Amino acid sequence: MERLQKVIASYGYISRRKAEELIRKQKVMVNGKIITELGTKVSPSDVISIDGVIINKDVKHEYYILNKPRSVISSVTDEAGRITVVDLIDTEARIYPIGRLDYDTTGLIILTNDGDFANAMMHPSMNIEKTYIAKLDKVFTKEDILAIKKGITIDKRKVEVKKFKIKKRDLEKNTDIVEITIVEGRNHIIKKLFKELGINVLKLSRIAYGFLDIKNLKSGEYRPLTIKEIKKLYALAKK
Ligand code: URA
Numbered sequence: 001m002e003r004l005q006k007v008i009a010s011y012g013y014i015s016r017r018k019a020e021e022l023i024r025k026q027k028v029m030v031n032g033k034i035i036t037e038l039g040t041k042v043s044p045s046d047v048i049s050i051d052g053v054i055i056n057k058d059v060k061h062e063y064y065i066l067n068k069p070r071s072v073i074s075s076v077t078d079e080a081g082r083i084t085v086v087d088l089i090d091t092e093a094r095i096y097p098i099g100r101l102d103y104d105t106t107g108l109i110i111l112t113n114d115g116d117f118a119n120a121m122m123h124p125s126m127n128i129e130k131t132y133i134a135k136l137d138k139v140f141t142k143e144d145i146l147a148i149k150k151g152i153t154i155d156k157r158k159v160e161v162k163k164f165k166i167k168k169r170d171l172e173k174n175t176d177i178v179e180i181t182i183v184e185g186r187n188h189i190i191k192k193l194f195k196e197l198g199i200n201v202l203k204l205s206r207i208a209y210g211f212l213d214i215k216n217l218k219s220g221e222y223r224p225l226t227i228k229e230i231k232k233l234y235a236l237a238k239k
Contacts, residue, residue: 001041001092004030008048011055027051043092061114062093063230066222067214068109074100085109089222098122099185107132107206108214110225117230120237122185128210128236129162131181132190135203139169139176144197148180154192159184161193175202210236 002010005019008028019028026034029049030042042048048055066085068074073082074097085097095111098121112118120126151158163181170176180190191201207213211232217223225233 001043003038004028004035004040004042004048005038007042007044008050008055022050045092045094060093061112061117062091062095063110063112063114063117063225064089064091064095064222065212065214065217065225066109066111067217067219068101068106069219070104070106073103074109085111088220100187101206102188102191102204105204105206106219107204108209108212109206110209110212111222117234120234123237126185126237127183128233129181129183129208130185130206131163131179131208133167133205133207134178134180134190134194134201136176136178136194137174137200137202138198139171139174140166140178140199144199147197148193152193152196154186154189154196157186159189159193179207181208 005016005023008019009016020038022028023035023038023040026036027050028035029052030040030046032047044060066088068085068088071083072088073084075084076086076094076096078084082103086095089095089111093113095113096118098110098112098118101107101109110121121128145164148161148164151160153159159182161180161182163179165179166176167179168177180193182189182193186192190204194201212225212229
């Protein structure tokens with residue numbers, strides 16, 4: 001939250017002093033209400049107008065990549081009061097996650113307040129590869145591998161598996177850790193995919209989204225996407 005006159009000045013319209021003068025003259029409205037208090041604080045999502053003209057129409061777009069920890073929900077708010085991915089990011093912007101990772105899934109998730117960008121990323125024709133590491137409660141058989149490669153149908157749609165490899169096998173515990181790359185983004189899709197083979201996912205982490213990875217982000221850490229990365233993601237969406 002910032003002082004109204006500071007926010008007005010930051011938009012480059014008028015100086016802070018001029019803004020204070022206009023506030024005193026009752027020319028400034030926030031969300032349709034006339035403001036007279038000079039110290040009034042506003043957030044970037046508040047609609048500010050001067051003499052009836054909205055000045056903050058072009059909200060600054062923000063884009064973040066987050067390494068989501070376990071037990072964090074992929075939404076903006078949570079009725080049960082659980083921590084959300086948005087809570088982990090220090091911004092006043094009204095950001096939201098692009099797609100979802102389950103509550104118990106960790107890893108790469110993108111957040112933004114840019115609706116066009118989010119729509120482009122979530123469009124069904126979007127071909128971005130997503131790579132996951134999954135710990136399974138069973139070791140894979142040759143038949144399982146064949147079935148994965150052939151393509152498993154979930155809710156009448158085949159899941160195209162781009163890459164699949166067994167990373168680590170623990171014969172004592174009867175578990176496999178596998179890496180799997182798919183393009184689609186249906187909810188719970190990885191868990192459903194393995195469920196079809198009678199396998200439960202014990203742990204799941206998304207480690208890559210197209211060319212983006214989380215190698216340099218510890219659990220709970222995030223960083224803004226660079227302009228180059230945003231442009232590259234848009235280019236992928238248009239392919
Ligand atoms: N697939 C799942 O099953 N869960 C996730 O969180 C992401 C993909």
